[in-house]
Amino acid sequence: MILLQKSPIWERQPALCAAAIIALTTIVRFWFIASGQLDLVQDEAQYWDWTRRLQLSYYSKGPLIAWLISLWTAVFGDTELGVRFAAVINSCLAQIILYTGVGHLMRRPLLGLWTLVVANTTPLFIASGILMTTDSPLLVCWAGAMMCLYWMSVSPRNYLPYVLLGTAMALGILAKYMMLAMPGIAILYALGLRRQRMLPEGMVTRMLIALGAGTVIGFLPILIWNMQNDFVGFRHVAGLAGVASPDPKPLIRFDRFPEYIGAQIGLVSPWWFVFMLAGAWRALRVWRIPRSGRDMYSGLRNDMNEVRQSLLFSAAFWPLWGFFIIWSFHTRIYPNWSAMSYVAGMILCASALERSGQAVREAGKRLSRLRMRRIWVGLGMLLFVLLYGQNWLPLPSKYNPAVRLKGWTDLSHKLEELQNSLPDPQKVFYFSKSYDITAALAFYAPGQPVTYCADFGRRMSQYDLWPTPEDKKGWDAIYVQKDNGIKPQLKEMFASYEVIRYKTTHRDAPGREFTIVVLRDFNGKWPREQQERY
Structure with a gap:
């Protein structure tokens, strides 16, 4: 009698495992905040202070974060839970969008599951789930807009993705100016589809209308506020970016780059950083060889959806990530400025992780016993536990970075x-x-x-x-x-x-x-x- 070994549950029931991950991580985040494990970060306190003077915009950011905090402090009071509850909701929504987009829309449920695993074991996503900063709502809008771009490329006559794209664009701009980079990503994705002769008729026109409408709706309150306040918000952003600083800066300097790249590795963890770059490099191959008639190149011969996905993820990762790498040679770049590139980066990381498991299995039983993929996932889970359980770490205060927040x-x-x-x-x-x-x-x-x-x-x-x-x-x-x-x-x-x-x-x-x-x-x-x- 031949006994057939059952495949792991995450391969048999990825949607069930994804639901469990989303539920469990959301509960952990709610517990962490409700139990008072960490005092408010000062920026969170500033956004809360804005809620006492609700306006169309503010000096350094758009108004969405103040509106969201105002909503939940009306429910939970002016407490840490009230300030941060939207971060828990946003984290849950972002995970739902990522799994629904990758697992259902892109028809890759196992990749969707690995994306959730990677996301929940990176410091960037862990922090965004408990700290109510502008990156928290922006992450939801960015991920939603990115999935809408893919959706309209496979269902160009369905008007829902265009409506959702415009909505995500408007809310994203109200959250943070970084959302203004999304039209560039959308245009680059459309150019990639055209290069591969996969661009649906009429998609670009509808896409640009949706992006334009969302931009106008989202940017108008910010523009009105800046006109009433001597454009101080725009001046602030220009100063931070190093294009309107009162102090002249050299065009190229090398002292900022080591700090910046080190921070980027820390945001996603060293092992996921390597996987992410491996996945991003592989996706970039799609741009090198255009599709000619029905001929496809090796590795993507029978999967048109994988071509679309590689085009989208590389367009959403490389330009934004690469721009801030280059600009860090001119001025100081804050580590979280490139955070939205890691939305695609986490999916690319998960794709490399998924392929690594397949390669190990195909290499034979001996290598299969090494189970290297479990080591990386285990390290990520350890990081998740340590960050949420940092109050119980027996670390001297000078070695515990969380001390400065307490x-x-x-x-x-x-x-x-x-x-x-x-x-x-x-x-x-x-x-x-x-x-x-x-x-x-x-x-x-x-x-x-x-x-x-x-x-x-x-x-x-x-x-x-x-x-x-x-x-x-x-x-x-x-x-x-x-x-x-x-x-x-x-x-x-x-x-x-x-x-x-x-x-x-x-x-x-x-x-x-x-x-x-x-x-x-x-x-x-x-x-x-x-x-x-x-």
């Missing part, structure tokens, strides 16, 4: 104690010299007060567009900063001051250290030294 709840108790020790606790305001600390004080200071950001010579921020505390002459104040050393201007603003260096704790473990300055009798003079620095 301690705000403890600081809140210290600030309340200091405020109550002042002659009139009701006439005390809070401020800092940096926007991030100012935002965190708004959330964690007693009573979540309106806070202020003093300008002792820094880049402009949203707080410079809001009222300053000149009307609080005679009040006391509490000032907080991360570093030591007090600005001379600070001493000139008050009659007296007391400096305290405070080391916080978080769940009986070390947290961040702060400098607190208790100031008496504000003279009403508020510093302004921006000098057009955006």
Whole structure:
């Protein structure tokens, strides 16, 4: 009797396994946030502070993130859960879009499953599932738009993908300006299809209409706000990109690149980074050899869908990823700027992972016993557990990067104690010299007060567009900063001051250290030294 060995459950029931992964990771993320494992990152606190002044746009970002936080804080209150709940929902939606797109639309369910495995074991996706930053809603819109591009290339007369593409485009722009790169990807994909003689008739016209309508709808509120505020948002983005900086920069410099490429490897993990580049390089082959009549080249002979997929994923990965690699030789590039290229990158990584398993099986029983693929997946799962269980890691505080995000709840108790020790606790305001600390004080200071950001010579921020505390002459104040050393201007603003260096704790473990300055009798003079620095 011949016994047939059953294939693994993930090969027999990939949709069931995908549903289990989505459900389990969503539950873990909700537990992590609801149990208060990590204080708000300062940018999250800033976005929450924006919800108290809902506007058409803001200095550094579009308004979508403030609108989403406002929605869920109306349900859960002005709490960490209320601020971050949208990140959990966005992570769940992104996974559903990825699996539905790859597994159902592209008819590759096993690849869809491996995509979820890769996504949930990369630091970038892990962080986006618990931190409510602008990349969280952008990820959903970007993945949705990318799948719509593929959908319209296989069903060009179905109007639903065009409607969804326009919707994703509008919401994505409201989330982050990076969505403006999507039309370039769409056009490049269409050119690739045309080169392969696979471009459906009428697709380009409908696609451009959808992208144009979405761009106008999404960009209009941002444009109106910038017109009302001297275009400071656009000036800010241009300054960050190094194209409108007041300080001249050399055209080419090499000191930024090592830091940037190291950060990129860290965002996806070293092993997935290698798999991703391998998958991306293979997909790039489609652009080298055009299709002639019915002749196809080796490896893609019988699968037209794989040609479309390779065209789409390489168009969505290489230009964006490569642009920031090149631009990092000119100016500082923030690690998350290339994050959206990793949406396609994770699928390309999964495709390389899938092929590696097939190659091992085809190589014979001896190599099959090595099961190298399980090692990489196991490392990824270990990373998932370590990042979500970092509060239980026996790491010294100087080696635990999460320490700098902890301690705000403890600081809140210290600030309340200091405020109550002042002659009139009701006439005390809070401020800092940096926007991030100012935002965190708004959330964690007693009573979540309106806070202020003093300008002792820094880049402009949203707080410079809001009222300053000149009307609080005679009040006391509490000032907080991360570093030591007090600005001379600070001493000139008050009659007296007391400096305290405070080391916080978080769940009986070390947290961040702060400098607190208790100031008496504000003279009403508020510093302004921006000098057009955006």
